[in-house]
Each structure stands twice: as structure tokens, then as C-alpha cells.
Amino acid sequence: MSRATVEISTGMRILTNRGVAIVVEIDRHGAHLRDSTGHTYFTAYTELDAREVSESGVQVLHSSLLPWFIKLPADVQASALFRQQCILEVRTGYREGVAELAQPGEPFWPFGETYGVSITKRYEHMSRLVSFERTVDRTIMQRVYDGEIQKPSISGRAMMTWDKNWMTLGLGGVVDGRSIRDKQGFDALDANFRRIAEEHFRQFDGRRSAISRNEIERRIRLQMKQEGLVIENLPERLMEEYLSHHWRAIGRTTKQQKSRSLRKVSGHESYPAQHSTQCCTDICRGDNLIWDPIQDRPVSVEIGSMMSTPSRVVTAMRLFPRSANGVDVGLLLYDSMRQQSMLVEQGPDGPTIDDWRWIGVPESLDFNGNPVRTGRRGAAKPDLAIWGEHQVPGVTPTSVRSDHGSIYVGKHFRSLLDQFGITLQLSRGKKPSDNPHIERLHETYQRFYQQSDAFKGRGIYERGSWVGVVADEPMCTAEKYLTDMQRFLTLDYSRQPHDGLHLPGEPGRRVTPLEYWDALFAITGRITIPVHPDLIYQFLPIIWLAPGHAGVEFKNLTYDDEVLEDFRDVRKGTFREQDSAIPFHHDPRDMTRIWFRHPDTDRIHEIGWRGRHLIDAPLVDVLVDRVNERIQERGGNRALKKRTIMLQIIDEIGDLTTPKGKDESRAQLSAAYIRWGQAQRDHDEVAEAHRAVELAQQGNVVRLPTAVRANNSAETAVSEPAQETDEEPWPDYREMV
Known part of the structure; x- marks a missing residue:
């Protein structure tokens, strides 16, 4: 689509931010214009935009009106031009602001400087004229009858407010902001302003310190000045909305800004984790108090877990004192690589339950029912009997997802991952939903916490008066607490069907983590584990x-x-x-x-x-x-x-x-x-x-x-x-x- 062209000639009307200007002289690179104040100035052709002939004969718009004025609704444009005409007639005596465009009989008394009437008296007289014209306007009076406006008259004080705003901001100062509120798009702002603003907002990706919105505005205006850009009319309300919108979009803190910058390179679908070697890990605070013989008082501990993401099998779990360090999480990875089991037997004095024990590691594994080596079987028990040996599968992870905790990004843990060729996948800041399976495991732990001694509740608002009082509530040691939690994971968690485990084409089929592990193992094949x-x-x-x-x-x-x-x-x-x-x-x-x-x-x-x-x-x-x-x-x-x-x-x-x-x-x-x-x-x-x-x-x-x-x-x-x-x-x- 080609742009319209207009031949510039002497006497042509050009609408500017200060009213209609007259072309008084044509130059090679532009035109000399004279505005309502009598000031003559040069304007380059690149600052002029051709338009269709308006009712006032205007064919060209000055760049100071672009793009904000042409984006306004037609009725809002007309209202602003009418107010500008009132101001120009009061000040100059001519409705268009220049003598060359004088209407018959202009200047009328008392408008203009020639009659010696004060500007206040002139606006009072203009108020009476405009109010009379509005009372005979059927459209205006119909709006009064409908209750859209209270009265047709306009006071002289209101017109003096128009004058003050026009002197400061030009045509943009007399635009009725109430009529365009929530109607203008950001494209009404100057393109150079939006370009510079986006450049500044783009810098905040979590590496720079966060600053206020006002400081952003100051930097934008400073760069505009350095580039020699002069924007005579910048809608203040729209500009503030634009800056606030972008400031909310990038985030007010460095963590939010980093997360939003990383979102640009993140996927839009769930990670297709379908191999048992894809693991996740996290540490949570245990919701039970244990007895500390050193301090002679109850203390809290932390629970470290590592899970095979697609199967939900907990391959490792350790109890840590507050707070865990890099060596602790490294040993959690060590436990995940070992095949363990728990033996439940019926003894003469009742059931006996063993701890998790290292049962050794085979050179090859095959859980599909056709073992290539003798002596192996699936991780899941073939029956629902609680008696017998329960396996805790071991796996060498190919990837581990965690948060940005220092214990995970520290030198010791990273060196272990590099040594074993494990990829560390970090979640985004303040986005626990990036590691949802391990977070859901923390919720499952609540079943164990509430069954155990000295349950203190999730928060202080759930804490009873007996919590921490040994005489009123029994407590266990750290070693017993760990043993009890191992029993919970083996006999309860791993044997329960999980709603998050789905078999393709088999909706509603109930599957336990170990059963899903076996199914994935048959699909994905061999897993190699260090045996030393x-x-x-x-x-x-x-x-x-x-x-x-x-x-x-x-x-x-x-x-x-x-x-x-x-x-x-x-x-x-x-x-x-x-x-x-x-x-x-x-x-x-x-x-x-x-x-x-x-x-x-x-x-x-x-x-x-x-x-x-x-x-x-x-x-x-x-x-x-x-x-x-x-x-x-x-x-x-x-x-x-x-x-x-x-x-x-x-x-x-x-x-x-x-x-x-x-x-x-x-x-x-x-x-x-x-x-x-x-x-x-x-x-x-x-x-x-x-x-x-x-x-x-x-x-x-x-x-x-x-x-x-x-x-x-x-x-x-x-x-x-x-x-x-x-x-x-x-x-x-x-x-x-």
C-alpha cells in the first residue's frame, strides 16, 4: 500500500501541535512555517505527513501529532480541535490563529490583543458565546436530556484551564482524557519512545539490580535527549500505563526478572520424561521433632529425597540435620545408585522389619520376565503379600532436576555430576511447579509425619501445646525416625497406586511406582550401575x-x-x-x-x-x-x-x-x-x-x-x-x- 503524496505550496495549511501553521516559504529540504504566535520556523519534509483534505482545508500533519493524534477517535479529535480554536480566537482574535486564514468579520470584540481587554474577561465572554451555541445544538441538548452531561454551558474558569494546558502541552493538553481512558493502545505513543523503553526493559534479566519505574522513565528521557529526539506531546497517562505494564511484565525483583528471561527459552509442554534414569531431588523440613541427646532437647531435621521422575520410585532418602550441605546431597546420589531391599518376616514374637540394606548390584538387569541372567526378578513383588523381600531399585541418573539451592549448584555436587556424566536441570527461580513430582512427594510425606511421634504440624498455626514437651508427648531418635520413614516408603508409598501414573491406552488402570518402573524398564532396556x-x-x-x-x-x-x-x-x-x-x-x-x-x-x-x-x-x-x-x-x-x-x-x-x-x-x-x-x-x-x-x-x-x-x-x-x-x-x- 503506497502512501499519499501532497505538493507543498505557499499558503498551505499544516496542522501542528500549536494549531494551524501557514507555509510562507519553500526550501530544498523543507518548508518555513508561521504559527499562531507569529513565530516562523523551518520544518523538514520528513516531519510532514500527507492526509486527506479536512473540513478546515488541512492536507498535511506535522510529526508532533504522530501517531498519538491520528489514533484518537474522530469525536475526540473534533473536541480537541474545537477547544484549540477557542483558545486561538481568545488570544489572537482569529479562530485559526493566523490573519491569513481570518473568517469574515474577524477579529470580533473583545478577542485578540487589539481591544485591550484582559484575558480573563475575554474567556468569560467566550464562555457565554460557546454556552449559547451549545444550547441550540440538538445533539448537545439530547445528551443533557439523557443525563450524559449535567449542563450545556462551559465556564470561563474551565476555558482558562484549557488555555493553561494548551500553553504547556499544545493540542495534546486539551484532549479530554476521560473520553480516551482505557481506549487508546500503546501504539499511540511515539515509536522512538517505545523503542528506547523496550531497550531499557530488555536489560533487566536478573543480572542487573532492580530499580524503580520512575528511574526507568528518567533514563528513557535522558537517552531521548542524547539522541536529539524531541517529542512535543507525550500522553502522560498512556505513558505511565505503558511503563507500568512493562515493569509488571519483567518483574519487580531480580528473581522475577531472571525467571521471565528464562521463560523465553523454555518449552511449552511437559518434559517427556520416559526413562527411569531421569531423576529429581529436593530437601524438605520434617514435620516431627526428634530427641537430641547432645542438646538434651527436641530438634527438627531435614529429609532429602531423590526420585525417578517418570516412575515416581523413591530411589534414595536420607535424614539430615539442619542444614544439609554438598556432601550430604552427594551421598543422597550415592544411595540412589545402589540396589537396596527391606525384608519383612513373621517371627515368633511378631513381625520383624529390616532396614534398607545394600543387596549388591548385578552386571545386567532385565525386568521383562525373560532374564538374560539368572537370579533377577522385577522390582515389584508378584503378589500383594507384605511378607518377604521388598526391593528399592537403584539407578545411575542421566539427569537430575533440582532448585537453585547452594548445595546443588556448589562445586562439590557439580563435580560429582560431571564425574558420572549427569546433567543438572535447574528449575526457574520461585517456580516449584518446575519440579512438581518431588514437591508432591513432600505432600505424601504428611501421611508419615502424622503417624509418627511428636508431630508438630506444617506451620506454627497448627502446633499444639504439647509439641516439644517430652513429659506429654513421646519422641524418637534420629536413627529410629529414619528407619520408620524407610518402612513407610517401602511398605506404604511404593505399594500404593498413584493417580499420576498413566498407561497409554489404558485409562483408569491402577499402577504402583514399582510396577511402572518394571514397565519402563522393559521398554528402555539396560541400565548400567557401578558395582564396586x-x-x-x-x-x-x-x-x-x-x-x-x-x-x-x-x-x-x-x-x-x-x-x-x-x-x-x-x-x-x-x-x-x-x-x-x-x-x-x-x-x-x-x-x-x-x-x-x-x-x-x-x-x-x-x-x-x-x-x-x-x-x-x-x-x-x-x-x-x-x-x-x-x-x-x-x-x-x-x-x-x-x-x-x-x-x-x-x-x-x-x-x-x-x-x-x-x-x-x-x-x-x-x-x-x-x-x-x-x-x-x-x-x-x-x-x-x-x-x-x-x-x-x-x-x-x-x-x-x-x-x-x-x-x-x-x-x-x-x-x-x-x-x-x-x-x-x-x-x-x-x-x-
């Missing part, structure tokens, strides 16, 4: 230490073992380029030992602290740090001598593990005590795994003893003769993946 019993050590932090004749020193504790004999004087660059240090695995939950992987045999060797046989209390990272602080208080850095540090720690250990002391120290020791208990179970499990491998191997599945746990003295059951394997080094489990 030393797997846990890959989830522990690595420290670099240089062995000496007395062993290695870490946090003023000396560790030594005969396996270090060949590494006390290694050459620089043997393990890393810059020095002669060698890597050790370190568990912050248990400082009585560190672990060394022998480079020749790939076997893990435990390196014990020299003084651990002298104490019975837990020795954890936070305790060692606190002991060192106490020793510093006693004598400064000189007091930390290698010869006396061991005896000083032994002397301090009893005092620091008593309930006395500051609340902060007691809380730290309480959390450390829980972690220490978990560390003992984890490392005892590894020791039993090694022992089981050396004793028995059934088919392709390595089976661990069914009754190995702390506080459990049952003997190991072995069904085949022992096989000596010490002469052969362990294979690298990564070759089996």
Missing part, C-alpha cells in the same frame, strides 16, 4: 597431603598406616604436577580416618588417626575445629604442637560432647553427632560389602549379608563356600558402566 563396593569414596571430598615419616597431617591430626610406606618420599609430579602431595578421601562426618586409593591395585585403604583408639566419642569436622579454637584461646598458635595436639584433643573431647556450652556450639555438635552416626553405618556397610564379595558370589549378583547393621549382632549367612579373591586386584567399576 568402594563407590562411596568417589562421593567424598578429596584432600591433597604430603606423607612424611610420621604419616600425613590434616587439621593438626596425624594419620598413618603401613600402606603409606612406599609413598613417604614420592617425587614431585607423581600425582599432581605442582608438588609431591597425594590424594586422600576425607569424610567430614568422621575425622578418625581418611582413605587412600592405591594407584597400583585401585583398592581403597583406610588410614586411621593415631589417637582414635583412646576415645569413644565421635570425632567430626566441626568438633576438631572447635577444639582448635579452644586451644588457641589457651595459648595461641604456639600451643598447637604436633607432640601435644593428640593428648589435648583427647582431654577436650569429653568436655565438648557434654550438653554444656553455648547454644551455637551445642547445635553444631548435635548436627555432627547425627552425621557421625550415618558415617558409621555407611562405612560399616562398605566393609561388609568387601567381606561378602570375598566370601560368596551367587550367579551374577553380589549378595550382601541380610543382617548387618549397627546395633545388630546377627551372623552372616553364606550359601556357598568362600572364594579367596585377595590375590586379584579389584577391576575399575567405571569399565562396567
